[in-house]
Amino acid sequence: MKYKRQVYIEENGVHRIETVLESDYLRGWQIEVFSEDERPAVSGGIADREFGHWTKTLKTGEQFISPKAELTSCIGELDDVSNRITSRQKEALHTAPASEHVLSILFNEFCTTWGTPSAERIETLAARLEGKGIAYFVIDAGWYADPEKGGK
Structure with missing residues (x-):
């Protein structure tokens, strides 16, 4: 869709x-x-x-x-x-396509790492979310974050 x-x-x-x-x-x-x-x-x-x-x-x-x-x-x-x-x-x-027949759940981890994702933190998050029906896991390093507003 x-x-x-x-x-x-x-x-x-x-x-x-x-x-x-x-x-x-x-x-x-x-x-x-x-x-x-x-x-x-x-x-x-x-x-x-x-x-x-x-x-x-x-x-x-x-x-x-x-x-x-x-x-x-x-x-x-x-x-x-x-x-x-x-x-x-x-x-x-x-x-x-079949992938468009449902509105998939997307998880964006930005607010859990605030733009500084690490392999350890991502693995922990992925394990906690397993089985929750999440189709997409987005690793977000805050490429467009404003450093003056807390982004890095």
């Missing part, structure tokens, strides 16, 4: 209008919701340099294909628009 980012907008007026935007792109998004002619509007895409530190330099002849995004809207409730946008994913659920 593939996880997707979604943005829901609800407009209450004469009719309740629900809108949802969804994308497979799992990196930074930049979404703006604003009023246009007294109606809600949304714009967005890949986060830009200012807000998402994202840039792409193309050489002559190269091209960039933006990630796919989908938008749907309906008069109804949140469940109606949710069913509408997710119903197209049903085929993908049947073709997903």
Whole structure:
């Protein structure tokens, strides 16, 4: 199963209008919701340099294909628009690998070693967690930890 980012907008007026935007792109998004002619509007895409530190330099002849995004809207409730946008994913659920049929338990040991894992500590943790149904054991040395906030 593939996880997707979604943005829901609800407009209450004469009719309740629900809108949802969804994308497979799992990196930074930049979404703006604003009023246009007294109606809600949304714009967005890949986060830009200012807000998402994202840039792409193309050489002559190269091209960039933006990630796919989908938008749907309906008069109804949140469940109606949710069913509408997710119903197209049903085929993908049947073709997903077996490992994606369940939401596996992941254990990240960072808060047990605070970025300084050792073989002895990892072996002790692994032994204590054995038989607990954990599918993934993450050894996390805190590569992005901020030393000023306690990370090393």
